[in-house]
Amino acid sequence: MRFKFGTAVSECTIPDQNVLGIIEPHPVQVRPLEEMMKQSLLEPIGKPRLRTMVRNDRPGDVVIIVSDRTRHIAHYAKILELLISELVDAGVDERAIECMVALGTHRRHTDEENRRLYGGLVDTVRISFHDCHKDLVSIGTTSTGLAVFVNKRAYNAEFVIATGKINFHYMAGYSGGRKAVLPGIAGYDTIRGNHCKLRRDGVAQGVVEGNIIAQEMDEAAHFFGLDYLVNMVENPSNETCGIFCGDPFNAFMQGCGSFKKQRFVTVPERADCAVVSSGGDPGDQNFYAGHKAINNVIPVVKPGGVIVLVAQCAQGVGNDAFQELLSDRTIDDLLCTPEHMITIGGHRAYQTARLLRDYTIIVVSDLKENLLSNMKFNVVSNISAAMQQVKDRIGDDFTCYVVPDGHTVMPVMDNAMQ
Numbered sequence: 234m235r236f237k238f239g240t241a242v243s244e245c246t247i248p249d250q251n252v253l254g255i256i257e258p259h260p261v262q263v264r265p266l267e268e269m270m271k272q273s274l275l276e277p278i279g280k281p282r283l284r285t286m287v288r289n290d291r292p293g294d295v296v297i298i299v300s301d302r303t304r305h306i307a308h309y310a311k312i313l314e315l316l317i318s319e320l321v322d323a324g325v326d327e328r329a330i331e332c333m334v335a336l337g338t339h340r341r342h343t344d345e346e347n348r349r350l351y352g353g354l355v356d357t358v359r360i361s362f363h364d365c366h367k368d369l370v371s372i373g374t375t376s377t378g379l380a381v382f383v384n385k386r387a388y389n390a391e392f393v394i395a396t397g398k399i400n401f402h403y404m405a406g407y408s409g410g411r412k413a414v415l416p417g418i419a420g421y422d423t424i425r426g427n428h429c430k431l432r433r434d435g436v437a438q439g440v441v442e443g444n445i446i447a448q449e450m451d452e453a454a455h456f457f458g459l460d461y462l463v464n465m466v467e468n469p470s471n472e473t474c475g476i477f478c479g480d481p482f483n484a485f486m487q488g489c490g491s492f493k494k495q496r497f498v499t500v501p502e503r504a505d506c507a508v509v510s511s512g513g514d515p516g517d518q519n520f521y522a523g524h525k526a527i528n529n530v531i532p533v534v535k536p537g538g539v540i541v542l543v544a545q546c547a548q549g550v551g552n553d554a555f556q557e558l559l560s561d562r563t564i565d566d567l568l569c570t571p572e573h574m575i576t577i578g579g580h581r582a583y584q585t586a587r588l589l590r591d592y593t594i595i596v597v598s599d600l601k602e603n604l605l606s607n608m609k610f611n612v613v614s615n616i617s618a619a620m621q622q623v624k625d626r627i628g629d630d631f632t633c634y635v636v637p638d639g640h641t642v643m644p645v646m647d648n649a650m651q
Contacts, residue, residue, distance in 0.1 A: 234247055236510040236543045237513025237637070238513060239545035240514050247633065251632060252634075252635055253504050255635045257636075257637060257642060259498070262474070263474050266311060266312070270312060273476040277461075278478065286392075292325065292329075293329060293391055294392075295393070296386070296394070297313070297317075297394045298333055298335050298414075300397045301335060301350075302350060303339055309350060312465065312476070317354070328359075331360075331361055332359070332361070337416035338416065364384075365421040370382065372457060373452075375452040375453065379426050379449050379453075383453070393457075394463060395410070396462075396463045397464055398467065400467075401528075403431075405444070406440045406444050406447045407489050409485060409488060410464060410486075410488070411454035414450070415427060415449065424577060429572045429573065429580065431583065432583060441489070462478065462485060463476065463484075469641035498642055500634065500644050502646075503646070504533060504534060505627045506627065506633040507539075507541070507636060508620075508635050510638055510639060511526045511543065512640050516640045518548045519549055519551025520598070520605070521552040526544070526639025527540055529643045533645065538593070543598075544596065552579075552581070554582070558579045558582035560608050568586050595619045596612050597616050600612070
């Protein structure tokens with residue numbers, strides 16, 4: 234078996250009789266980008282054509298909520314250019330268009346990052362940055378009691394378009410859609426109050442129904458009243474394979490359906506073990522990003538089973554709060570932390586503590602052994618050593634799934650897709 238490991242490859246031998254399956258996404262056809270964008274704008278989901286809406290409403294200012302540097306979106310600058318061309322053709326003055334970066338709690342971009350993300354748009358439209366600590370307005374309280382504060386400038390705009398990419402998200406089920414509002418342009422206390430619920434039942438990757446975090450995001454977006462949505466779906470090679478425009482709820486849900494058909498793979502039974510790679514660079518540049526691949530394989534590993542994560546992590550752990558919490562506190566201590574004490578930045582540590590409680594996690598990485606062992610992970614230098622540990626724990630007849638890129642696919646049990 235070959236696994237991407239940074240910019241290199243790591244290999245090992247796993248006997249065929251132990252492997253229940255090699256899990257990869259379904260192939261998907263890719264059409265020319267401009268063709269997809271044109272068709273989606275001409276045939277929006279649940280809304281009139283954008284050009285028609287704008288001509289009828291004649292907005293004096295338009296805010297386009299754009300994703301920040303932490304979301305890698307293929308051809309993003311070109312997609313935004315095509316979107317803005319539609320607005321300008323409808324009579325909107327280019328000077329009245331503002332792209333607001335949905336930073337959530339993240340830092341502002343540098344000029345270089347702006348140009349890399351948004352291309353020539355930095356010279357033609359205003360680029361602004363959301364600040365989760367100021368210039369906020371209250372827009373309501375969710376049915377769960379979360380007070381929703383959002384960016385005042387965006388809320389007061391005459392026409393607001395949300396953009397983004399649909400992908401797996403370990404708390405919200407999926408990225409994209411309503412996440413442009415919460416956490417994208419929400420206040421810090423609103424974001425923290427939402428994210429701190431990550432240990433509740435129903436909060437999981439690929440799950441929206443019964444997921445309180447997703448529910449609060451939906452309600453926040455409803456309060457805000459987005460006018461239009463443009464969401465993209467990409468294949469594992471980071472090529473745009475779907476663009477979904479129109480009603481913020483319906484376009485998002487159709488995009489999620491397209492994403493699921495490509496990325497969800499059903500299996501008939503759970504295995505004792507999963508060997509999952511973060512897919513090499515850039516997915517395994519740091520441990521904070523790379524270890525999220527673990528979430529994708531949990532549904533097909535037996536409770537108490539073993540997960541082998543292959544992630545080089547050449548840039549270290551990648552999140553100080555995450556590292557400190559897992560290093561300095563016990564698993565039980567983290568799991569007993571009251572919700573109101575779970576803060577942004579380290580919140581992922583609390584979710585990871587639950588994984589460490591329920592599964593044995595062995596990491597194949599270039600990180601120093603004591604660094605990860607202090608964080609409660611088992612650490613080995615190569616995959617063969619990891620598989621020997623699997624044999625020692627389970628026996629020679631262990632069963633496993635092999636997932637060459639855990640960021641791109643989610644195996645699920647047959648009945649989970651019914």
